[in-house]
Amino acid sequence: xxxxxxxxxxxxxxxxxxxxxxxxxxxxxxxxxxxxxxxxxxxxxxxxxxxxxxxxxxxxxxxxxxxxxxxxxxxxxxxxxxxxxxxxxxxxxxxxxxxxxxxxxxxxxxxxxxxxxxxxxxxxxxxxxxxxxxxxxxxxxxxxxxxxxxxxxxxxxxxxxxxxxxxxxxxxxxxxxxxxxxxxxxxxxxxxxxxxxxxxxxxxxxxxxxxxxxxxxxxxxxxxxxxxxxxxxxxxxxxxxxxxxxxxxxxxxxxxxxxxxxxxxxxxxxxxxxxxxxxxxxxxxxxxxxxxxxxxxxxxxxxxxxxxxxxxxxxxxxxxxxxxxxxxxxxxxxxxxxxxxxxxxxxxxxxx
Amino acid sequence: xxxxxxxxxxxxxxxxxxxxxxxxxxxxxxxxxxxxxxxxxxxxxxxxxxxxxxxxxxxxxxxxxxxxxxxxxxxxxxxxxxxxxxxxxxxxxxxxxxxxxxxxxxxxxxxxxxxxxxxxxxxxxxxxxxxxxxxxxxxxxxxxxxxxxxxxxxxxxxxxxxxxxxxxxxxxxxxxxxxxxxxxxxxxxxxxxxxxxxxxxxxxxxxxxxxxxxxxxxxxxxxxxxxxxxxxxxxxxxxxxxxxxxxxxxxxxxxxxxxxxxxxxxxxxxxxxxxxxxxxxxxxxxxxxxxxxxxxxxxxxxxxxxxxxxxxxxxxxxxxxxxxxxxxxxxxxxxxxxxxxxxxxxxxxxxx
Numbered sequence: 001x002x003x004x005x006x007x008x009x010x011x012x013x014x015x016x017x018x019x020x021x022x023x024x025x026x027x028x029x030x031x032x033x034x035x036x037x038x039x040x041x042x043x044x045x046x047x048x049x050x051x052x053x054x055x056x057x058x059x060x061x062x063x064x065x066x067x068x069x070x071x072x073x074x075x076x077x078x079x080x081x082x083x084x085x086x087x088x089x090x091x092x093x094x095x096x097x098x099x100x101x102x103x104x105x106x107x108x109x110x111x112x113x114x115x116x117x118x119x120x121x122x123x124x125x126x127x128x129x130x131x132x133x134x135x136x137x138x139x140x141x142x143x144x145x146x147x148x149x150x151x152x153x154x155x156x157x158x159x160x161x162x163x164x165x166x167x168x169x170x171x172x173x174x175x176x177x178x179x180x181x182x183x184x185x186x187x188x189x190x191x192x193x194x195x196x197x198x199x200x201x202x203x204x205x206x207x208x209x210x211x212x213x214x215x216x217x218x219x220x221x222x223x224x225x226x227x228x229x230x231x232x233x234x235x236x237x238x239x240x241x242x243x244x245x246x247x248x249x250x251x252x253x254x255x256x257x258x259x260x261x262x263x264x265x266x267x268x269x270x271x272x273x274x275x276x277x278x279x280x281x282x283x284x285x286x287x288x289x290x291x292x293x294x295x296x297x298x299x300x301x302x303x304x305x306x307x308x309x310x311x312x313x314x315x316x317x318x319x320x321x322x323x324x325x326x327x328x329x330x331x332x333x334x335x336x337x338x339x340x341x342x343x344x345x346x347x348x349x350x351x352x
Numbered sequence: 353x354x355x356x357x358x359x360x361x362x363x364x365x366x367x368x369x370x371x372x373x374x375x376x377x378x379x380x381x382x383x384x385x386x387x388x389x390x391x392x393x394x395x396x397x398x399x400x401x402x403x404x405x406x407x408x409x410x411x412x413x414x415x416x417x418x419x420x421x422x423x424x425x426x427x428x429x430x431x432x433x434x435x436x437x438x439x440x441x442x443x444x445x446x447x448x449x450x451x452x453x454x455x456x457x458x459x460x461x462x463x464x465x466x467x468x469x470x471x472x473x474x475x476x477x478x479x480x481x482x483x484x485x486x487x488x489x490x491x492x493x494x495x496x497x498x499x500x501x502x503x504x505x506x507x508x509x510x511x512x513x514x515x516x517x518x519x520x521x522x523x524x525x526x527x528x529x530x531x532x533x534x535x536x537x538x539x540x541x542x543x544x545x546x547x548x549x550x551x552x553x554x555x556x557x558x559x560x561x562x563x564x565x566x567x568x569x570x571x572x573x574x575x576x577x578x579x580x581x582x583x584x585x586x587x588x589x590x591x592x593x594x595x596x597x598x599x600x601x602x603x604x605x606x607x608x609x610x611x612x613x614x615x616x617x618x619x620x621x622x623x624x625x626x627x628x629x630x631x632x633x634x635x636x637x638x639x640x641x642x643x644x645x646x647x648x649x650x651x652x653x654x655x656x657x658x659x660x661x662x663x664x665x666x667x668x669x670x671x672x673x674x675x676x677x678x679x680x681x682x683x684x685x686x687x688x689x690x691x692x693x694x695x696x697x698x699x700x701x702x703x704x
Binding site: 029030031032033034035036037038039040041042043044045050051053054056232234235236238239240241242243245291292296297300301303304307308314315316317318319320337341 | 381382383384385386387388389390391392393394395396397402403405406408584586587588590591592593594595597643644648649652653655656659660666667668669670671672689693
């Protein structure tokens with residue numbers, strides 16, 4: 001026989017599936033205790049993505065550098081390691097990379113070998129991720145190469161100044177310099193702006209700054225898993241802690257790097273936590289994240305705030321992906337898919 | 353001094369933030385060990401949603417009924433408990449509820465007191481959630497009331513047959529009966545179909561079945577956190593296990609109920625796991641889930657498959673929400689927001 005006590009207990013709670021939730025009058029909100037678990041690599045993604053998901057958490061995630069020299073050394077070693085990988089991506093995706101400067105700001109021109117007529121006048125400005133401190137030089141470029149190669153649009157990737165060379169607001173200043181320079185030669189509607197992680201935050205910050213300076217908005221933006229709130233990293237920073245194998249923890253190297261960049265400036269400032277800014281008047285935006293992303297919450301919070309501000313905003317969430325893994329490698333089918341969808345959105349909303 | 357060994361280890365891994373992932377040639381894919389943790393109630397949602405998030409996991413989630421009588425008793429007790437709550441929602445949202453039958457299928461007519469002219473010819477068909485076994489009668493209606501009240505459109509909520517009265521494919525048969533009846537009087541473009549959980553799956557299954565029978569597609573669909581794959585519940589079924597306080601576990605009452613409904617039929621059949629079906633030709637779709645939802649993955653997998661099938665598809669993900677909590681209560685501001693956004697999507701894509 002069925003146990004009526006169990007049935008009643010289940011009834012009371014399973015009912016929640018579709019019925020009004022009790023408006024608890026509790027004054028203390030109980031946290032959720034989640035036991036230890038072992039999570040298998042999902043079998044509903046490509047073998048290439050499975051390998052990425054199975055990789056161990058970022059080594060040293062909780063022992064970040066503690067000196068300016070340590071950060072500099074880390075950033076430099078990244079750039080050295082990245083160069084051959086970026087060269088391979090560029091070759092496979094038929095993209096050329098050259099260096100230059102725009103009004104004193106170092107940039108990379110990431111240019112598809114063939115550009116269709118509809119993209120002839122269009123240009124995308126890219127800000128790399130890396131917590132405002134990491135991924136200088138070639139390490140900045142995988143996402144730019146994916147976009148140029150798959151979207152067949154010209155990309156200018158901004159190699160913005162970073163600590164310990166320069167602190168907040170140097171990255172945003174460099175972003176603005178390049179945006180203003182492009183506005184002199186290009187119809188704003190033909191300009192797209194994109195980036196992930198710190199680059200996603202810089203994309204949002206650039207919109208806020210451009211509004212303040214009464215500059216026109218670009219035609220569209222693509223915001224990957226933005227570091228949109230340095231004070232409240234969102235619920236997924238807890239639920240996906242030690243599940244995400246890139247950022248790993250809200251108290252890890254990335255937060256330490258952002259604080260290093262802020263250099264004492266208040267983290268609640270919308271120019272460091274753009275989720276605190278006013279999104280009204282922003283151009284159409286597409287946001288991308290993954291189910292294991294530590295910043296899943298801040299991505300969906302940004303999406304919701306855009307929608308509530310009357311902005312056209314699309315959201316993509318990729319199965320099993322940790323932070324920014326959709327930007328990693330053109331050989332991952334899901335990464336190809338992400339940039340196919342992102343460039344379709346940009347194509348739809350940029351000027352023709 | 354900074355420890356160079358730590359720096360090197362961090363360099364190798366933090367590099368992954370933007371660089372190509374190593375294509376590991378491993379044959380075994382290491383699972384992720386996640387230690388026990390205590391997750392606070394997020395402070396970036398409304399107090400009403402905080403109360404829902406703080407609620408304990410569904411009582412008896414892992415001790416579902418084991419007899420047909422047990423399931424029946426549970427479902428009946430839900431319906432009894434739901435009635436006054438639904439009445440309150442209907443009153444607050446100015447919605448009238450009447451019972452009826454369409455070609456022998458029990459339905460509820462959920463009708464806004466005032467219907468704007470643009471919605472005069474439109475009708476929405478609703479399938480409730482509850483794992484194909486729960487939420488009969490009034491327990492089916494909160495989502496229908498939210499949609500009618502916030503979207504100002506007429507809703508027909510199908511009180512489809514459930515076990516132990518009738519097993520697979522009874523629910524889908526009843527869904528088809530109502531859809532075919534509406535097609536006789538209404539332009540297909542003026543028909544919307546929606547539902548969450550099992551109701552989201554039934555919405556997708558109805559599209560597959562309608563295609564098979566060469567019936568026209570409706571104008572748009574709204575698919576809430578669908579039980580899209582009963583065999584592979586997706587990565588979030590692991591990552592959000594015991595984080596989601598509604599479904600709680602992929603091995604809990606909901607899977608037991610679905611198996612009870614399937615009644616020996618293969619769970620891989622697209623009419624039970626619609627993610628295995630062909631989505632080409634589907635109407636515009638909006639999908640909704642939450643960051644703590646056990647079916648976050650299956651929602652985003654469905655979204656991606658729709659996009660890859662050339663279907664216009666939007667995705668909404670709500671901060672901190674477990675399974676289907678956006679359908680719970682009109683007094684939760686985020687639930688209002690969800691149905692504001694869902695009805696805006698339907699309004700955009702249904703016939704005018």
